[in-house]
Every structure is written in structure tokens, then in C-alpha cells.
Amino acid sequence: MGRLRTNSGPAEDLLIELDRDAGVPLHRQIEASIRAGIRAGRLRSGASLPPTRTLAAGLGVSRGVVVEAYQQLVAEGYLVSRSGGYTQVAAPMPPAATAADGAGSAASMAQPAARSVGFRVDFGYGRTDVSQFPRSAWLRSVRTVLTTTPNDRFAYLDGRGVPELHEALCDYLNRVRGTSSVPDNMVICNGYGQGISLLIQVLVQHGARRIALEDPSSNDDARVLAGAAGLEVVGIPVGPDGVQVDALHRADADAIVLTPSHQWPTGGVLSAAARAEVIRWAKRRGAIVVEDDYDAEYRYDRSPVGAMQGLAPDHVVYCGTASKTLAPGLRLGWLVVPPHLVADVAEAKVLADRGSPVIDQLTFADFLARGEFDRHLRRMRPVYRRRRDALLDALRTHLPDLEPGGVAAGQHVVAWLPPDLDEAAVVAAAARHGLGIHGVGPYRIAGTGPGGLIFGYAILGESAIAEGVALLATAIREVRGP
Amino acid sequence: MGRLRTNSGPAEDLLIELDRDAGVPLHRQIEASIRAGIRAGRLRSGASLPPTRTLAAGLGVSRGVVVEAYQQLVAEGYLVSRSGGYTQVAAPMPPAATAADGAGSAASMAQPAARSVGFRVDFGYGRTDVSQFPRSAWLRSVRTVLTTTPNDRFAYLDGRGVPELHEALCDYLNRVRGTSSVPDNMVICNGYGQGISLLIQVLVQHGARRIALEDPSSNDDARVLAGAAGLEVVGIPVGPDGVQVDALHRADADAIVLTPSHQWPTGGVLSAAARAEVIRWAKRRGAIVVEDDYDAEYRYDRSPVGAMQGLAPDHVVYCGTASKTLAPGLRLGWLVVPPHLVADVAEAKVLADRGSPVIDQLTFADFLARGEFDRHLRRMRPVYRRRRDALLDALRTHLPDLEPGGVAAGQHVVAWLPPDLDEAAVVAAAARHGLGIHGVGPYRIAGTGPGGLIFGYAILGESAIAEGVALLATAIREVRGP
Numbered sequence: 001m002g003r004l005r006t007n008s009g010p011a012e013d014l015l016i017e018l019d020r021d022a023g024v025p026l027h028r029q030i031e032a033s034i035r036a037g038i039r040a041g042r043l044r045s046g047a048s049l050p051p052t053r054t055l056a057a058g059l060g061v062s063r064g065v066v067v068e069a070y071q072q073l074v075a076e077g078y079l080v081s082r083s084g085g086y087t088q089v090a091a092p093m094p095p096a097a098t099a100a101d102g103a104g105s106a107a108s109m110a111q112p113a114a115r116s117v118g119f120r121v122d123f124g125y126g127r128t129d130v131s132q133f134p135r136s137a138w139l140r141s142v143r144t145v146l147t148t149t150p151n152d153r154f155a156y157l158d159g160r161g162v163p164e165l166h167e168a169l170c171d172y173l174n175r176v177r178g179t180s181s182v183p184d185n186m187v188i189c190n191g192y193g194q195g196i197s198l199l200i201q202v203l204v205q206h207g208a209r210r211i212a213l214e215d216p217s218s219n220d221d222a223r224v225l226a227g228a229a230g231l232e233v234v235g236i237p238v239g240p241d242g243v244q245v246d247a248l249h250r251a252d253a254d255a256i257v258l259t260p261s262h263q264w265p266t267g268g269v270l271s272a273a274a275r276a277e278v279i280r281w282a283k284r285r286g287a288i289v290v291e292d293d294y295d296a297e298y299r300y301d302r303s304p305v306g307a308m309q310g311l312a313p314d315h316v317v318y319c320g321t322a323s324k325t326l327a328p329g330l331r332l333g334w335l336v337v338p339p340h341l342v343a344d345v346a347e348a349k350v351l352a353d354r355g356s357p358v359i360d361q362l363t364f365a366d367f368l369a370r371g372e373f374d375r376h377l378r379r380m381r382p383v384y385r386r387r388r389d390a391l392l393d394a395l396r397t398h399l400p401d402l403e404p405g406g407v408a409a410g411q412h413v414v415a416w417l418p419p420d421l422d423e424a425a426v427v428a429a430a431a432r433h434g435l436g437i438h439g440v441g442p443y444r445i446a447g448t449g450p451g452g453l454i455f456g457y458a459i460l461g462e463s464a465i466a467e468g469v470a471l472l473a474t475a476i477r478e479v480r481g482p
Numbered sequence: 483m484g485r486l487r488t489n490s491g492p493a494e495d496l497l498i499e500l501d502r503d504a505g506v507p508l509h510r511q512i513e514a515s516i517r518a519g520i521r522a523g524r525l526r527s528g529a530s531l532p533p534t535r536t537l538a539a540g541l542g543v544s545r546g547v548v549v550e551a552y553q554q555l556v557a558e559g560y561l562v563s564r565s566g567g568y569t570q571v572a573a574p575m576p577p578a579a580t581a582a583d584g585a586g587s588a589a590s591m592a593q594p595a596a597r598s599v600g601f602r603v604d605f606g607y608g609r610t611d612v613s614q615f616p617r618s619a620w621l622r623s624v625r626t627v628l629t630t631t632p633n634d635r636f637a638y639l640d641g642r643g644v645p646e647l648h649e650a651l652c653d654y655l656n657r658v659r660g661t662s663s664v665p666d667n668m669v670i671c672n673g674y675g676q677g678i679s680l681l682i683q684v685l686v687q688h689g690a691r692r693i694a695l696e697d698p699s700s701n702d703d704a705r706v707l708a709g710a711a712g713l714e715v716v717g718i719p720v721g722p723d724g725v726q727v728d729a730l731h732r733a734d735a736d737a738i739v740l741t742p743s744h745q746w747p748t749g750g751v752l753s754a755a756a757r758a759e760v761i762r763w764a765k766r767r768g769a770i771v772v773e774d775d776y777d778a779e780y781r782y783d784r785s786p787v788g789a790m791q792g793l794a795p796d797h798v799v800y801c802g803t804a805s806k807t808l809a810p811g812l813r814l815g816w817l818v819v820p821p822h823l824v825a826d827v828a829e830a831k832v833l834a835d836r837g838s839p840v841i842d843q844l845t846f847a848d849f850l851a852r853g854e855f856d857r858h859l860r861r862m863r864p865v866y867r868r869r870r871d872a873l874l875d876a877l878r879t880h881l882p883d884l885e886p887g888g889v890a891a892g893q894h895v896v897a898w899l900p901p902d903l904d905e906a907a908v909v910a911a912a913a914r915h916g917l918g919i920h921g922v923g924p925y926r927i928a929g930t931g932p933g934g935l936i937f938g939y940a941i942l943g944e945s946a947i948a949e950g951v952a953l954l955a956t957a958i959r960e961v962r963g964p
Contacts (some may be wrong), residue, residue: 130636135628142624145618150886154612154809194835225833248557327636329840351707352834358811360839 091390122436125456159349161188178306208254214445235445244268267406295410394469411458423451430476556581603950607938632873641831643670660788691735698925717927724752749888878949893940905933911957
């Protein structure tokens with residue numbers, strides 16, 4: 001236990017309690033205390049944090065622990081690193097001023113299934129290893145639900161879902177994803193696919209005319225739905241750190257769909273500065289940010305970046321899904337909705353299907369509350385990590401001139417092609433050699449950029465991954481010719 | 483076993499095989515043979531059937547058995563009774579000729595939940611006795627699913643649902659509801675609420691501008707969705723035998739939503755002649771009939787009337803639901819869709835939510851295949867029948883001048899008020915006495931008609947029903963004054 005005393009005086013003292021028996025890493029405990037302090041207003045914007053060495057000594061931890069906590073909060077946009085080596089609480093995001101312009105290009109996030117048959121190896125993305133679905137634990141939760149749930153839960157319910165799941169998900173998301181959720185702001189839906197459909201309906205009801213999507217991004221959910229709803233779609237180019245915010249300022253959009261923790265498909269993480277700028281943009285315009293947090297549970301090399309929603313719960317809709325962690329067939333998703341939109345989203349859900357099925361909702365609530373979800377993720381992370389490592393190893397060995405981009409998280413990796421290789425030609429040659437793989441090109445809206453390949457590795461064993469990369473190397477040799 | 487030889491010659495012979503050990507009543511077996519013969523073209527339109535006495539003798543059954551079979555098929559529109567006492571195969575519904583006119587009034591069917599709290603007794607409709615949900619049998623099916631289902635069923639599937647459920651439902655619907663379903667024409671959806679939403683989207687895509695709804699009918703599904711989709715809604719007045727087809731001819735509509743087996747809320751059964759006429763209308767205009775078969779499983783005094791879909795599978799979309807038989811919270815519904823619309827409905831389902839949750843679908847398929855659904859219905863029918871009888875007894879005793887209308891089937895009864903009683907005044911007085919009940923008025927579109935009260939009795943015990951009617955009698959005495 002220690003106190004974080006900022007240089008702005010005692011009003012900004014922050015109690016940091018470390019529980020060494022909690023099973024929660026110390027840096028996560030420090031992060032959580034500082035994050036909560038900023039949110040509650042106990043740590044004001046501009047307050048300087050103590051040097052890492054000082055805080056570490058005060059808490060009796062190694063300096064690296066504090067460095068890790070600060071870095072994480074910088075990545076999430078709560079803190080800023082100043083030149084001179086000190087760290088401040090970030091500004092509370094007042095209106096910014098920038099110009100507008102219509103031209104753009106880009107798309108949204110992706111959780112589609114791209115399955116093909118007849119390939120020897122298929123790097124199709126958007127797939128989860130459903131052979132690992134925790135059947136016994138799920139059945140235990142179904143049994144609990146069917147033996148203990150009061151009758152009235154099986155009748156018609158309101159559009160938001162069952163209260164048990166609101167509670168359990170709030171606890172989980174606030175703890176693991178750094179959201180600022182309350183049960184009353186949650187709407188349970190049938191996966192992200194329905195969530196984004198409901199949100200687009202509500203945006204249109206509220207007068208939205210133009211929606212910004214990341215370019216590249218998925219091409220079979222937000223893009224199709226927005227078009228069908230009569231919204232104009234504008235793409236915002238994606239760089240190595242996610243969406244380029246200067247283009248957003250010119251886009252004259254009423255909403256943006258983002259994958260800030262792991263851009264789909266390029267893999268970038270939206271920088272802290274860009275997060276803050278996007279939220280400034282949303283506040284200035286009264287716009288809505290839809291945060292598609294599709295695979296944040298799988299981050300292998302560092303702590304996951306917290307959700308943007310926690311920075312601005314009145315402007316960000318958080319979208320989560322069980323499709324990447326448990327199984328797409330569950331069709332379980334959840335939205336954390338700004339208070340002023342909750343009733344409209346719930347009404348859209350009632351009109352769409354009168355609410356999601358209750359047995360699955362109650363089962364997932366029990367599964368979360370028992371800690372089975374955390375247990376399942378702990379079991380799966382090393383599985384996917386080994387597959388990711390096998391992929392990166394094979395690429396280094398067989399195709400060293402392909403450049404893996406973004407952070408290696410989630411369940412796919414993008415590797416960029418050198419300029420001499422045409423993406424479509426490589427994809428076609430790969431198919432001829434029995435390898436299924438998607439290029440980045442089809443996911444671009446209007447933007448151009450280097451050729452790239454999307455490697456979905458979630459359902460492939462390590463030897464299949466190595467075989468797939470070897471097939472790709474053969475295909476690429478063929479494309480290059482003699 | 484015997485042969486049904488019509489008077490049109492040997493080409494129209496029909497083999498009727500009776501299996502006395504099948505556990506299927508003989509009249510149902512005869513019905514099924516004749517229905518199949520008409521569908522397959524083996525019994526041509528206009529063919530006269532043998533007199534009941536003759537066929538009974540040929541089959542070695544009592545005449546009443548054949549009479550029952552003929553009556554059922556007349557009710558379903560397959561046969562017509564001619565003056566002179568003989569029975570013919572109905573005409574194959576060629577185009578009819580009638581005029582058009584725009585004015586109309588009316589609505590759609592109803593499965594909404596109207597729950598209120600704070601009433602001593604609540605006759606709110608649309609409720610199922612979820613305390614009777616077959617929890618143990620359902621859990622057995624979940625266990626089977628989770629222990630035996632191949633992994634790939636838990637991945638993304640197409641929009642139509644799981645093949646196991648298509649098969650099981652087809653068997654059930656063709657056997658029990660007289661539909662003409664094949665697995666490839668089925669789309670699983672989240673209850674009728676989503677089904678009608680998808681259908682309205684597809685109708686609009688196909689150029690529909692005007693939709694006819696029964697007047698009165700439910701006011702929170704098709705009516706709201708059609709309005710939101712930009713369709714003009716035209717009400718078709720409902721008489722004692724369901725919708726008045728002459729008004730439909732004047733309505734210039736592209737589709738109609740019907741509750742032919744048990745009109746909601748008035749309880750009428752659409753006559754065989756009217757069914758045939760509606761189908762003629764649909765064929766002539768290329769219009770679609772949406773058959774909302776919401777509560778056909780509960781018919782107490784005679785065989786259920788077969789589904790209209792069986793008469794014209796290319797023009798009728800059949801909609802079924804588990805909300806009235808198992809639990810609304812399951813959000814399980816199914817559509818049998820004309821072949822030319824299946825792909826579009828499935829695509830709308832993919833865009834809406836990428837398909838319904840698979841565990842519930844697989845569980846219901848297993849539940850059906852085990853015969854648990856039939857078993858559950860056999861158990862529930864006498865329960866609801868006793869409640870229906872208790873209601874009718876209490877009305878006879880306490881309120882003999884209210885006139886129960888329609889057939890006593892399903893889970894609600896309408897009783898018409900005598901002319902001196904104002905419906906709204908009675909509903910308000912009932913509420914003051916602690917009785918929740920809905921009038922028919924709010925469900926009318928543009929039509930007028932006598933005042934009526936909708937008694938939902940599904941979740942009330944017999945003593946609560948008697949108490950509720952006594953409260954209503956008190957309220958009505960108060961309205962009438964001294």
C-alpha cells in the first residue's frame with residue numbers, strides 16, 4: 001500500500017493499495033488505481049505523476065512494474081508522457097478545431113467468417129477454434145440455469161437482455177477491458193453483426209447521414225448495413241497506428257466505427273494521441289464512436305490496451321462478442337451504450353427480435369460469474385500464441401521479405417508484400433497450390449496501399465501453419481517466375 | 483388398406499393404407515392420404531370422392547371416421563362439399579377477377595406480451611405458462627447436443643439455421659400442421675417477431691408498396707414494422723370466419739398477413755372458401771400470404787385446421803413459433819418460405835444477426851426428434867383446456883350477456899360486449915377493481931365494430947380465472963350504474 005502524491009498538492013493524493021495475494025499482477029493493480037482516480041476526478045488533468053523510481057520505492061515494487069503501468073495508461077490515453085521524462089494526467093479532451101472535406105476512403109472492423117473448402121491449408125480469417133469450446137463447463141452452467149432460474153425469466157423480457165448477464169458482463173468488462181460500464185447501459189445482442197445493425201438503425205433515426213469506416217476494414221457488416229440504411233460511407237485511411245485522425249476531421253461524418261485495440265485487418269493499435277483526438281472530434285460534433293473490440297482478449301506480448309469507451313462513455317458505444325473467445329455459433333454479443341441512446345437501441349432490439357434468447361444469456365452469466373470465462377481464456381491464450389509464433393517463425397524462414405505488420409494479437413496477422421509482388425496474383429497462385437488466403441485489397445474502401453496478406457491462424461495446428469507458409473513460398477516463387 | 487376410387491376414372495385412384503398399430507387416429511391417416519393425393523396431382527380438381535358410407539365400408543372403418551376426415555379437408559380447402567351431399571376435390575385456384583379500391587382498415591396477428599403488475603388478476607394475452615417449461619427434458623437435449631454435436635456446428639453457419647432443425651421441424655409441421663415443407667425452404671429465426679421483420683424487408687426489396695393486415699390484429703409487430711419500412715398498411719375487416727376476402731380484392735395490396743387457423747384476437751377460423759379465394763388473389767397478383775400460425779397447437783374441441791401453406795407453398799410463407807408452446811424467452815421461430823424467396827430471406831437473416839444461436843436450435847431439434855415436443859403438448863392441452871372451460875363457465879355464470887366469439891382454441895378468448903356497454907369504460911372500471919384486461923378496440927386499424935374483451939387465460943389457475951370474471955362482473959355493474 002502506498003500513496004501516489006502528484007506535484008499538484010494533497011488534493012490529488014491517490015491511495016494505491018496493492019494486494020500481493022490477489023493473483024492480479026502488481027502493474028495491473030497500479031494501473032487500475034490510477035485509472036479509477038482519473039475517472040473519479042481525484043487526479044485532475046495536467047497533474048504530474050511522481051517519477052517511476054519514486055513511486056516504485058514508495059510502493060516497494062521494482063521500477064519496471066510502475067513503468068509498465070504508466071505505459072499502459074499512456075497507451076489508453078489516460079496519461080501523457082512529456083519531454084523531460086515526466087508523466088501527466090491527460091487533458092479532459094475539450095473541443096478541437098479542424099476543417100472538413102468530403103473525400104475519403106476506408107472501412108470497418110471484421111468478424112466475418114471466410115471459410116473455403118478444398119484447400120490443403122486455409123488461412124481464412126474470422127474463425128475461432130471451436131474444437132476448444134468448453135462444452136462441459138458450459139453444460140454445468142446450463143444445468144444451473146435450468147434448475148435454479150425463476151420461471152419469469154423464460155417469459156418475454158425487455159429488449160436489453162437479462163439482468164444477470166448485465167451484471168456479470170459489467171464486472172468483467174470494467175475489470176478486464178477498462179470500460180466504464182453500468183448494468184443499465186448494456187444491451188445484449190446476437191453477436192456484433194446484430195449490434196452494428198441496431199446501432200446503424202439508431203444513428204439514422206438520430207439524423208446521421210455519413211458514417212466513417214476504417215480503410216481497410218471488414219466489407220460485410222457495417223459497410224453493407226450503412227449502405228442499405230442510406231448512410232454515405234467514407235473511408236478513413238489506416239496507418240501503422242490505426243486510423244489517421246486528420247482525415248477524420250475532413251470527413252464530415254456523424255459516426256465512426258473503429259477497431260482501436262487491434263485494427264482489422266492491419267493489426268495497428270490506435271495511439272493514445274489519436275484516441276484522444278477521435279474523442280475530441282466526437283464531442284465537438286456530437287458524433288458517436290463505435291468501438292468494435294472484437295479480439296482484445298488475445299494479446300500476447302503486453303497488456304491489452306484498455307477500451308476507448310472508458311475515456312468517454314457518453315460518446316463511445318462499446319461492442320463485444322463471444323464469437324472470438326467461445327464460439328460464433330453462440331451469437332452472443334454485447335453493447336455498452338451511452339445513456340442517451342440506451343432506450344433507442346433497446347427499442348430497435350425489440351423490433352428486430354424482441355430480445356436475445358434467455359437460456360444462452362443466463363448460461364453465459366453463470367459461466368462468467370463462476371470464473372469459467374477467465375479460465376477458458378487462460379487456457380486458450382498459449383494455444384493461440386504458439387500458433388502465432390509458428391506463423392511468424394515460418395514467415396521468417398520461408399518468406400523473409402514479407403513484413404508482418406501491426407501487433408501480433410488476436411487471431412490473425414497481416415504481412416505486407418514487397419513492391420514487386422502483386423497481391424491478387426499471389427492470392428490466385430496460392431489457391432492453385434491449395435492454400436486459402438485473403439489479400440488486404442478487397443477490404444479497402446477507396447484507399448490504396450501496399451499489397452498484404454491476412455493470415456488467420458486460429459484453427460490451424462502448428463504443422464499446418466508451417467505447411468501453409470511453405471505452400472505460399474512456392475506460390476510466390478511461381479509468381480516471380482524464373 | 484383400401485382404394486379411394488373417384489368417379490373420374492382409374493387415373494384418380496388413391497391408395498389409402500391404414501396402419502392400425504401406428505398410434506395415429508384413422509381419420510388422420512385418411513386425411514393424410516387424400517391430402518397427399520391432391521398435392522401430388524393424383525386426385526385432380528373436380529374429382530368426386532366416394533360417399534362416406536362407401537369409403538368407410540371399403541376401408542373397414544366406421545362412417546364417422548371418414549366424415550371427420552372429409553370435414554377436416556373441407557375446412558382446409560382441399561375438398562368442397564357440394565349440394566346433394568357429395569364431395570369434390572377443390573378447384574386448383576385459377577385467377578379470379580375482382581375490382582380494387584383503396585379504403586380499408588385493419589391489422590396483423592399478435593404474439594405480444596402484455597404484462598402488467600399490480601393487478602389482482604390479469605387477463606393479459608400473449609403469455610404462456612412458463613412454469614410448465616419442460617426443464618428436465620430440455621436439459622437432456624442440451625446434454626446430448628453438447629456431448630455429440632460435431633465441432634463445426636459451433637462455427638458460423640449460413641442464415642437459414644442448422645440442418646438438424648430443418649429436418650426435425652419439417653417432419654413435425656408436415657405431420658401435425660399439414661404444411662408442404664422441405665428442409666431447404668426453412669429459415670430459423672428468433673421468434674415470429676424477427677420472422678415478420680425479415681419478411682417485410684424482403685417484400686420491400688421485391689417492390690411491395692402496400693400490405694394488408696387483418697382488422698383487428700396485433701398492433702406491435704407487422705403494423706409497426708411495415709410502417710417503419712415505408713409500406714402502406716391497409717386493414718381488411720375480420721368477420722366471424724376471419725378476414726373478409728371481398729375487401730381484400732379492393733385493397734390493391736402486395737401481401738397479406740393472416741392468422742387463418744385462429745384469428746387474433748377475434749378467434750375466427752378462415753373458411754375453406756375464403757382460404758381458396760385468398761390464394762386465388764395471391765396467385766393472380768403475384769402477392770404473398772404470410773400465415774402466422776401462432777397457436778395452432780392448442781385446439782380443444784376438434785382437429786386443428788391444417789395450415790394454408792399446404793395449399794399453395796409457392797405463395798404462402800408459414801410462420802411458426804415456440805413462444806406459445808414452450809417459452810417466449812427461447813426466441814425460437816421458423817419460416818417455411820416459397821422457393822423463390824428463400825435465398826433473400828436467408829440473406830436478410832445474415833445481415834440481421836448472422837443466424838440464430840446454434841445450441842438452442844440443436845437442442846430443439848433433439849427435443850422434437852425424441853418426441854418430447856409432442857409429449858409436452860399432450861401434457862399442456864388439458865391444462866389449458868381446463869382453464870378455457872373455467873373461463874367459459876365463469877362467463878356463463880357471472881356475465882351471461884357477454885358473448886364469447888370465435889372458436890375456443892389457443893390461449894385466449896374474446897367475448898363481445900352488449901351494445902349498452904362501452905369497451906373503454908369497462909376496461910377502465912376493471913382496472914379500478916384490480917383486473918387487467920384488454921379491449922379489442924386498440925387493435926383495430928380503421929374498422930369499427932362491437933366492443934369486446936380479450937381474455938388471456940394461459941397463466942391463470944382456475945380459481946384466479948373465476949375471481950377475475952367476478953371482478954369484471956362487479957366492474958360492469960359499476961359501469962351500468964344503479
